[in-house]
Amino acid sequence: MATLDLSHITKSFGTAQVLRDIDLAIKDKEFVVFVGPSGCGKSTLLRIVAGLEEATSGKIFIDGRDVSREPPVQRGIAMVFQSYALYPHLTVYENIAFPLRVQRLAEAEVRQKVTKAADILQLTDKLDLKPGQLSGGQRQRVAIGRSIVRNPKVFLFDEPLSNLDAALRGDMRVELSQLHGSLNATMIYVTHDQVEAMTMADRIVVLNAGKVEQFGTPMELYHHPATKFVAGFIGQPNMNLIPSTVKGTGSDGLTVELSGGHVMTIPVETKGVSAGAKVEVGIRPENVELGRGMDVKINVLERLGGVSITYGTLAGTRFCASLPGDAAIREGETIGLTMNPRDAHVFDAAGKVLRRTMAPALVA
Amino acid sequence: MSESLFAWLLIAPAIVFIGFIVAWPLVETIRLSFTDADLGGENWIGWANYAELFSDPKFYDIVWRTFYWMFLSVILKLVMGLIGASLLNAAVPGKALFRVLVMPPWVIPIAIGVIGWKWLYNGYFGLISGVLQNLGLVEDRVALLATKTSAFYSAVVTDVWVGTPMVTLFFLAAMQGVSRDLYEAAWVDGAGRWYRFRRITIPQIMPVIVSMALLSAIWTFNSFEIIWILTEGGPRGATTTLIIDTYKVAISSQRFGEGAARAVVIVILLAIFSLFYLFFLNKVNKRYGAK
Numbered sequence: 001m002a003t004l005d006l007s008h009i010t011k012s013f014g015t016a017q018v019l020r021d022i023d024l025a026i027k028d029k030e031f032v033v034f035v036g037p038s039g040c041g042k043s044t045l046l047r048i049v050a051g052l053e054e055a056t057s058g059k060i061f062i063d064g065r066d067v068s069r070e071p072p073v074q075r076g077i078a079m080v081f082q083s084y085a086l087y088p089h090l091t092v093y094e095n096i097a098f099p100l101r102v103q104r105l106a107e108a109e110v111r112q113k114v115t116k117a118a119d120i121l122q123l124t125d126k127l128d129l130k131p132g133q134l135s136g137g138q139r140q141r142v143a144i145g146r147s148i149v150r151n152p153k154v155f156l157f158d159e160p161l162s163n164l165d166a167a168l169r170g171d172m173r174v175e176l177s178q179l180h181g182s183l184n185a186t187m188i189y190v191t192h193d194q195v196e197a198m199t200m201a202d203r204i205v206v207l208n209a210g211k212v213e214q215f216g217t218p219m220e221l222y223h224h225p226a227t228k229f230v231a232g233f234i235g236q237p238n239m240n241l242i243p244s245t246v247k248g249t250g251s252d253g254l255t256v257e258l259s260g261g262h263v264m265t266i267p268v269e270t271k272g273v274s275a276g277a278k279v280e281v282g283i284r285p286e287n288v289e290l291g292r293g294m295d296v297k298i299n300v301l302e303r304l305g306g307v308s309i310t311y312g313t314l315a316g317t318r319f320c321a322s323l324p325g326d327a328a329i330r331e332g333e334t335i336g337l338t339m340n341p342r343d344a345h346v347f348d349a350a351g352k353v354l355r356r357t358m359a360p361a362l363v364a
Numbered sequence: 365m366s367e368s369l370f371a372w373l374l375i376a377p378a379i380v381f382i383g384f385i386v387a388w389p390l391v392e393t394i395r396l397s398f399t400d401a402d403l404g405g406e407n408w409i410g411w412a413n414y415a416e417l418f419s420d421p422k423f424y425d426i427v428w429r430t431f432y433w434m435f436l437s438v439i440l441k442l443v444m445g446l447i448g449a450s451l452l453n454a455a456v457p458g459k460a461l462f463r464v465l466v467m468p469p470w471v472i473p474i475a476i477g478v479i480g481w482k483w484l485y486n487g488y489f490g491l492i493s494g495v496l497q498n499l500g501l502v503e504d505r506v507a508l509l510a511t512k513t514s515a516f517y518s519a520v521v522t523d524v525w526v527g528t529p530m531v532t533l534f535f536l537a538a539m540q541g542v543s544r545d546l547y548e549a550a551w552v553d554g555a556g557r558w559y560r561f562r563r564i565t566i567p568q569i570m571p572v573i574v575s576m577a578l579l580s581a582i583w584t585f586n587s588f589e590i591i592w593i594l595t596e597g598g599p600r601g602a603t604t605t606l607i608i609d610t611y612k613v614a615i616s617s618q619r620f621g622e623g624a625a626r627a628v629v630i631v632i633l634l635a636i637f638s639l640f641y642l643f644f645l646n647k648v649n650k651r652y653g654a655k
Contacts, residue, residue, distance in 0.1 A: 050552060051552075052548050052551070052552070071551075071554075072551055072552040072554075073551075073552065073553065073554030077552070078552065078553075079548075079549070079552045081545045081548070081549055082545075083543060083545045085543065085545035085546050085548065085549035087546060087563075087564065087567075088568075088652075089567040089568065089570075089651070089652040090567075098550070098553055098555075098563075099553035099554065101563075102550075102553050102554045102555045102559060103554065146549075146553070150553065
């Protein structure tokens with residue numbers, strides 16, 4: 001059992017408030033990803049959990065025990081750093097053994113634990129090498145090995161894949177997910193990469209400007225983004241946000257006129273909005289298709305094979321669409337796009353979502 | 365113009381320069397060491413200067429004293445430098461001020477600093493003697509430069525005082541180059557301050573420690589002005605190192621030939637020492653992963 005609860009965590013550096021009232025309850029064996037743009041406070045939050053940074057106020061509970069005032073080693077956490085933080089003068093073996101040496105374990109026990117970790121991470125034939133002789137992915141594994149041997153309750157990863165090239169990043173993503181499965185431990189993972197967040201997380205915490213925007217499963221965030229920020233952050237390519245005006249409300253939802261004149265009725269809760277209000281309609285690039293409706297001018301066309309991504313404008317607003325790979329379209333032309341209003345999202349002037357009433361059921 | 369000729373042209377100025385300031389004086393010194401040169405002229409006398417030197421028991425005392433002086437002073441400088449750099453590297457308020465305050469021994473002209481020390485050591489009006497007497501720790505005045513043992517160790521203290529700031533700043537620079545992540549990773553793993561210092565800081569700055577030890581050793585070996593201003597090699601030769609002895613013979617007594625023989629011995633000793641050291645440095649760099 002290793003739950004992690006954060007209660008009203010705030011953090012200020014001088015007058016700059018980096019974290020505002022963070023409340024999170026992370027379940028045992030959960031893989032939780034903190035995601036957000038740089039400067040959103042996600043690394044600071046992780047460092048507070050690790051004990052490398054002290055929260056200005058608030059409490060941290062691991063397994064229900066208040067560890068807010070305890071040094072890192074007593075919290076039962078292990079951390080993998082973005083830079084890997086390997087000791088360049090020590091061999092892979094000694095790097096992995098470092099936490100055990102600190103604990104002054106007997107040599108036989110050290111050997112047994114290091115060998116086991118090296119086995120899990122396929123580092124057995126690298127144990128005598130120095131970190132400088134390893135590739136980026138291998139260094140990453142050594143750093144993970146060093147965290148495994150301590151048998152921590154909670155693993156903390158601070159952007160561990162950001163120094164790797166794209167192909168390796170993909171491989172390591174899979175390896176980390178498998179590792180999570182085999183270690184059966186609670187893991188917190190910080191990244192600015194929404195693909196990592198979507199693919200690895202059981203649940204995602206989206207942070208923005210020191211606040212939790214939303215905490216939910218990847219598909220929840222995708223289908224039910226709570227705010228405009230989450231909507232724009234999750235999904236690739238990003239969701240289009242079209243300035244629109246409310247024309248009327250009814251039992252079937254909200255009737256809006258998109259900039260450019262296209263009118264549609266979107267099935268969302270209409271409480272608190274009335275005709276004439278300014279809203280933004282969120283349309284995911286993958287939810288549109290060629291047809292009569294919105295007139296979009298294509299500025300750039302990227303043919304990726306299976307899909308064609310178009311970057312253009314809808315009445316002056318940037319509009320991206322993901323269309324079939326062989327769509328008969330050209331750069332520079334204006335095309336008509338249509339969509340099912342059930343797939344649209346609506347955000348009020350404050351950026352809060354109007355809950356969708358006919359969204360698809362969430363898959364597990 | 366052929367490529368190699370052009371290459372030679374490019375390095376010619378450097379070769380000429382080194383020839384004038386290094387090679388020629390060195391050759392000339394070696395030649396002088398085989399003569400009885402003085403103000404009256406010179407005659408070739410073969411190995412006579414060396415024979416005399418190596419048959420003089422006092423010369424072995426001087427060689428021994430020089431190495432003792434060097435090792436003692438260098439070790440003290442390194443230890444003080446490590447302690448100083450660690451303190452300056454700690455996150456304490458006003459550390460910028462402390463970093464500046466380390467500098468004076470290095471920055472003020474050596475002669476002036478050493479004259480200050482000469483006053484401190486003086487038996488009649490020296491601060492040290494005065495304080496010791498006033499505290500009742502000694503009965504009579506203490507002239508630290510007047511007895512053989514105290515003069516030697518007083519000279520070491522002054523040499524350490526002059527040499528420590530540079531060592532400290534080099535160590536500090538090296539410590540600041542150690543990634544903070546390494547310390548944080550070790551801290552997360554439960555390593556205490558001393559453990560981190562021993563297993564991270566020291567190995568990480570080891571190449572700098574070894575390089576500084578070599579440079580400092582050569583400078584200390586050849587350190588002239590500190591001893592000369594304090595004691596001129598006295599009392600009764602207690603602070604006479606090879607370089608002081610060479611100066612006394614070659615310049616004070618104007619026996620250039622004999623002085624040159626001593627200078628050649630210094631060059632050979634330092635060359636052997638440096639070779640041994642570079643070999644060692646190479647090993648350290650391999651072990652501690654310097655590029």
